[in-house]
Amino acid sequence: MNANIIFLLFVGALVGAASAYLGSFMVLKRMSLVGDALSHVALPGIAVALTFGINPMLGALVALLIATVGIWYLSDHTEVYPEALVGVFFTASLSLGLLITPEPELLEALFGNIDKIGLSDGVLTFAGAIIIFTVTYLISKKLLLGVISDDLAKSQGINISKINLIYLLMVALVVALGVKFLGTLLTGAMVIIPAASAKNIARGVKDFHFLAIFFGVLSSIVGILIARYFGISSGPAVVLTSVVLFIFSYIFKNK
Amino acid sequence: MAENILSVNNLKVIFDNHTILNNISFDVKRDDTLAVLGPNGAGKTVLFRALLGLIPYEGKIEWAPNINIGYVPQKLSVGKDIPLTVAEFLQFKEKDMNKIYLVLEEVGFQKEAEHIHNDRRVLKTRIGALSGGELQRVLIAYALLGDPQVLLFDEPTTGIDVAGEETIYGLINKLQAKVDLTIIFISHEIQVVNQYAVNVLCLNREQISFGPPLKVIDKETLNKLYGGEVHLHVHNINVLHAGEHTHHHEC
DSSP: OOHHHHHHHHHHHHHHHHHHHHHHHHHHTTOHHHHHHHHHHHHHHHHHHHHHTOOHHHHHHHHHHHHHHHHHHHHHHSOSOHHHHHHHHHHHHHHHHHHHSOHHHHHHHHHOOGGGOOHHHHHHHHHHHHHHHHHHHHHHHHHHHHHHOHHHHHHTTOOHHHHHHHHHHHHHHHHHHHHHHHHHHHHHHHHHHHHHHHHHHOSSHHHHHHHHHHHHHHHHHHHHHHHHHHTOOHHHHHHHHHHHHHHHHHHHHTO | OOOEEEEEEEEEEEETTEEEEEEEEEEEETTOEEEEEOOTTSSHHHHHHHHTTOSOOEEEEEEOTTOOEEEEOSOOSOOTTOOOBHHHHHTTTOOOHHHHHHHHHHTTOBSSOSSGGGBGGGGGSBGGGSOHHHHHHHHHHHHHTTOOSEEEESSTTTTOOHHHHHHHHHHHHHHHTSTTOEEEEEESOHHHHHHHOSEEEEEESEEEEEEOHHHHOOHHHHHHHHGGGGGGGHHHHHHHHHHHHHHHHHO
């Protein structure tokens, strides 16, 4: 095994771990589609970055941050149902992104290309993952209490609106980290599927986070290796691996 | 005379141009038990949310300084399959397991009992696997963990069977005996209010009456609370009158 594949496995595992950890909260919040929808928002950002020759991860991050703050603000200040808002943001940005992404890069932007991941992307991913784990861990209790009962959390003086914004910003960050690896269409899958698998079999919340991260890392590593071995695209291989794990967890749940 | 722990003056709550609560004024003395009685949609939960400072309101809500309020919500907004155990939930508030054991005993989970859900083993149970009554007791335990001087119960027995209901009210009764614990609970059951409350606030968007239950729950109040349904409560009214007689004799 050469150094390059070890590097890619490392980056993939980091993305898998961070997205699964965030996903474990998203699955409980019953907003599974938010991660998926947000990942599409990255497309116009990538397009603009490609046009100007900037790192697409940064372009994606800027687009995602704008969309996240927008969704958070509107869902906090208007009566529109958040899922509807997410739907509008997502289709609008996907259409816009498809129009402005340069044709040769379109496939890559949509489905990712692991071979294009360079050292600078690795460093960004590492830094991003550390931020995600630290920040999310610090707000995890408050976040969970808010999931269980909004009123109970607020009655303890927790600013749920602020906590939700921080959480959504972390989701935006993880999606930005994942776009080069999995593309805008598939990054959301890595937020949801490992967490959904973990939920099938976890007994308590600590197992749940641990299993989600475990499934995320396992999907990335196995998926990348399979893709290498068969010479196929790594994004779909990783996502399909996680789906297989989900099916196993589902069977195990019903036993 | 005991000091007031809560003083509400001319409270008004408006949502989207609809007045949900209007003209609410009452006081609660330290260590007392207040019931909030009213039909569905009367604004009882809204009153609680205003008392907890969760929603904007007009008028005055004054708690005694440095008061610690324990809130027992009616239910949790989670699916049955949430992977969260009772222990993990209680640890959101308290790290010290010994304190958790003490509070569990206070709400009726013994150190050891025959049934798995009657003792500490409940800690390993998922929140979603608890019965309605067990969940209520866990929620009460959670509220008690903050060493509150005030407990707010939102309809403690909604969706609980009769046996569970008796356990919960027995528990409230036990908590009343605690020193410096003021209890405010929502109910729509007149018998329960008569039995446990020192004062009752009758509410139907507006304040209908406030005072000791046997004095203020009369035919007129019931009419305003439940309108045409009042004939359904004939039995209660009889009980009430009987109660009032005894009351007068005692005086």
